Amino acid sequence: MKSAAARSVVLGTAGHIDHGKTALVHALTGTDTDRLPEEKSRGITIDLGFASLDLQDPAGHSIQLSLIDVPGHHAFIRNMLAGAGGIDCVMLVIAADEGIKPQTTEHLAICTLLGIRHGIVVITKQDAVAPERLEAAHQEVRRFVEHTFLEDAPVIAVSARTGAGIPTLKRALSQLALSVPARNADAILRLPLDRAFSVRGFGTVVTGTLQAGSLHVGDAVHLQPEDRSVRVRGIQVHGSQVSETHAPSRVALNLVGVEVAEVHRGHTIVPPETLSPVDTVDVELTVLPGMPALRHRTTLRLHAFTSETTARVLLYPPGENSAAPLARLRLSKPLLLTPGDRFVLRQPSPAITVGGGRVLDAHPLPRLRKAAANAWLEQLREAAPEQQILLRVRRRGLHGISITTLSRETGLHPDAIRPIIAPLIASKQLIGASMGHATVDHFLWPEALTEAVELLFKELERTEARSLSRAELRSRTKLEDWVFALAAVRLVQVKPVQTVGNQFTLRGAGGKEPTEALAKVEALYRTAGLASPIVSEVAATLQLPHEEVPPLITILIRAGKLVRMGADNLLIHAEALVRLRTELQKQRGQTFDVGRFKALTGLTRKHAIPLLEYLDGAQITRNQNGIRTVR
Ligand SMILES: Nc1nc2c(ncn2[C@@H]2O[C@H](COP(=O)(O)OP(=O)(O)OP(=O)(O)O)[C@@H](O)[C@H]2O)c(=O)[nH]1
Numbered sequence: 001m002k003s004a005a006a007r008s009v010v011l012g013t014a015g016h017i018d019h020g021k022t023a024l025v026h027a028l029t030g031t032d033t034d035r036l037p038e039e040k041s042r043g044i045t046i047d048l049g050f051a052s053l054d055l056q057d058p059a060g061h062s063i064q065l066s067l068i069d070v071p072g073h074h075a076f077i078r079n080m081l082a083g084a085g086g087i088d089c090v091m092l093v094i095a096a097d098e099g100i101k102p103q104t105t106e107h108l109a110i111c112t113l114l115g116i117r118h119g120i121v122v123i124t125k126q127d128a129v130a131p132e133r134l135e136a137a138h139q140e141v142r143r144f145v146e147h148t149f150l151e152d153a154p155v156i157a158v159s160a161r162t163g164a165g166i167p168t169l170k171r172a173l174s175q176l177a178l179s180v181p182a183r184n185a186d187a188i189l190r191l192p193l194d195r196a197f198s199v200r201g202f203g204t205v206v207t208g209t210l211q212a213g214s215l216h217v218g219d220a221v222h223l224q225p226e227d228r229s230v231r232v233r234g235i236q237v238h239g240s241q242v243s244e245t246h247a248p249s250r251v252a253l254n255l256v257g258v259e260v261a262e263v264h265r266g267h268t269i270v271p272p273e274t275l276s277p278v279d280t281v282d283v284e285l286t287v288l289p290g291m292p293a294l295r296h297r298t299t300l301r302l303h304a305f306t307s308e309t310t311a312r313v314l315l316y317p318p319g320e321n322s323a324a325p326l327a328r329l330r331l332s333k334p335l336l337l338t339p340g341d342r343f344v345l346r347q348p349s350p351a352i353t354v355g356g357g358r359v360l361d362a363h364p365l366p367r368l369r370k371a372a373a374n375a376w377l378e379q380l381r382e383a384a385p386e387q388q389i390l391l392r393v394r395r396r397g398l399h400g401i402s403i404t405t406l407s408r409e410t411g412l413h414p415d416a417i418r419p420i421i422a423p424l425i426a427s428k429q430l431i432g433a434s435m436g437h438a439t440v441d442h443f444l445w446p447e448a449l450t451e452a453v454e455l456l457f458k459e460l461e462r463t464e465a466r467s468l469s470r471a472e473l474r475s476r477t478k479l480e481d482w483v484f485a486l487a488a489v490r491l492v493q494v495k496p497v498q499t500v501g502n503q504f505t506l507r508g509a510g511g512k513e514p515t516e517a518l519a520k521v522e523a524l525y526r527t528a529g530l531a532s533p534i535v536s537e538v539a540a541t542l543q544l545p546h547e548e549v550p551p552l553i554t555i556l557i558r559a560g561k562l563v564r565m566g567a568d569n570l571l572i573h574a575e576a577l578v579r580l581r582t583e584l585q586k587q588r589g590q591t592f593d594v595g596r597f598k599a600l601t602g603l604t605r606k607h608a609i610p611l612l613e614y615l616d617g618a619q620i621t622r623n624q625n626g627i628r629t630v631r
Pocket of ligand 1: 015
């Protein structure tokens with residue numbers, strides 16, 4: 001964020017055609033913002049114009065005012081909207097001779113819909129009217145701004161032609177700039193582009209009003225909605241080369257990695273892998289006074305920042321706040337939107353502004369029932385930032401949410417989310433997990449953890465063996481790795497479950513009353529004696545599901561019924577081993593090699609070798625160069 005000594009504020013003009021906006025910007029800054037030949041020949045503004053004004057606050061600190069001059073002609077409202085979408089405050093221009101006209105009203109309404117709360121009213125062309133008319137214009141203006149955000153704004157009469165009133169206006173603009181609150185420093189870098197052109201020797205240059213964050217020369221950024229990587233080769237702010245710039249500011253960027261034909265107004269620059277375009281948003285609507293209520297399934301034009309698209313309005317059932325109905329907007333083209341973003345809705349024909357609104361959620365969950373989504377939005381719309389985070393974690397249920405997704409959903413930088421979420425974790429309103437990283441970066445609603453534990457427990461109860469390996473339990477419950485890890489820890493704390501290695505077993509399972517499958521497996525090994533089956537053969541022989549056998553074997557090993565031969569997959573029933581041991585003890589001191597052992601026992605080499613190694617390990621035989629002696 002910039003220091004108070006170099007405050008930067010973006011001011012937009014607004015007002016009816018020919019009321020003197022461009023002339024006023026020229027009188028204030030010396031810049032003629034009408035640059036297009038058609039603008040010159042027709043004497044009207046068609047597209048946005050840009051200028052800057054260096055002011056000082058009473059303490060002598062400099063204020064840089066970026067001015068965006070917008071067209072007043074009703075045919076160019078979409079250009080006006082592209083400019084007004086990113087301003088901090090407005091200068092509503094009204095000609096003394098004409099007074100309030102249709103676009104005076106429409107522009108003020110648009111500024112209100114865009115959430116602009118600071119501004120100034122300028123009565124222009126004071127030189128062209130008699131003092132009585134000027135006085136009447138003043139009164140007309142005062143009545144006009146009653147009950148609007150400009151109600152208490154200064155109203156200053158000027159003449160761009162004679163320069164009268166301009167010094168007073170400059171002082172009022174300094175005051176206005178000081179009253180504008182600083183931009184949200186927690187928001188993710190975002191630069192909606194309003195122009196793209198090519199400059200000989202440099203290549204692609206884009207311009208826009210930096211809404212949030214900072215840009216530095218050399219930054220790797222993404223161009224949305226194409227999600228294209230580009231690099232910032234150079235930055236200019238009001239004609240001066242700079243190495244970095246901070247929101248809010250008017251910036252021109254020289255980009256590497258994109259041709260001029262591939263980038264245009266409506267594209268947005270964001271940091272890589274952060275914000276992404278969306279085509280469905282849940283919003284709070286505002287309908288302008290005098291306009292009929294919006295109908296379900298109406299199609300309108302939506303304007304947000306420098307973007308526009310067609311939006312289909314799907315109304316939620318009317319709630320308590322009938323002045324601001326909730327709706328889902330389906331956009332015909334993905335746009336970059338985050339909660340809190342304002343937008344304007346226009347009817348295509350006749351082209352009029354009907355309303356606008358505020359984005360509540362740009363990532364609605366798919367397949368969520370309408371009533372549930374509606375209830376959630378009703379809570380969200382009034383919620384403070386920390387409550388919003390709680391609501392967002394809670395609605396993810398068993399899936400929980402990562403800090404990256406939370407950042408994308410809220411539009412807030414992860415570093416801004418962490419201090420909000422840390423007290424929520426400390427007070428146990430949320431559960432945090434660190435997936436092997438130093439920082440906690442995944443979050444879960446406490447009741448979701450309880451639910452996950454129940455899921456694991458039920459899964460164990462459902463299996464015949466009452467025992468499952470970690471991998472099997474995880475794949476059956478289909479929980480995210482990190483949620484499973486949290487639930488597995490909690491499972492053994494709160495449920496009658498024990499773990500041995502990677503095996504989860506219900507306590508008491510495999511005890512006095514062996515289950516049917518357990519008995520079958522044991523019987524198979526008992527009958528086989530030393531020539532026992534390998535594990536994969538057990539499932540086939542007994543026609544058991546493949547994955548159920550290892551847990552049963554684990555239970556039998558733990559119960560002392562089966563003995564594992566070394567690291568091999570060979571298991572032998574304990575009774576067969578006892579018989580062999582008794583047999584060998586009768587032959588103490590005798591020697592034999594592998595071949596003789598095979599002949600005596602009838603075993604193949606595959607069985608004989610691990611069994612002999614087991615006997616050596618158990619100190620029943622001693623091995624000297626392949627010749628065993630019975631101890
Ligand atoms: N007498 C007088 N004429 C003015 C004054 N300001 C502007 N004009 C004239 O009014 C006409 C329109 O002025 P602009 O500044 O182009 O009006 P605008 O509001 O920018 O028009 P659009 O951008 O097309 O909406 C021009 O002929 C100006 O010379 C003023 O203070 N006094």
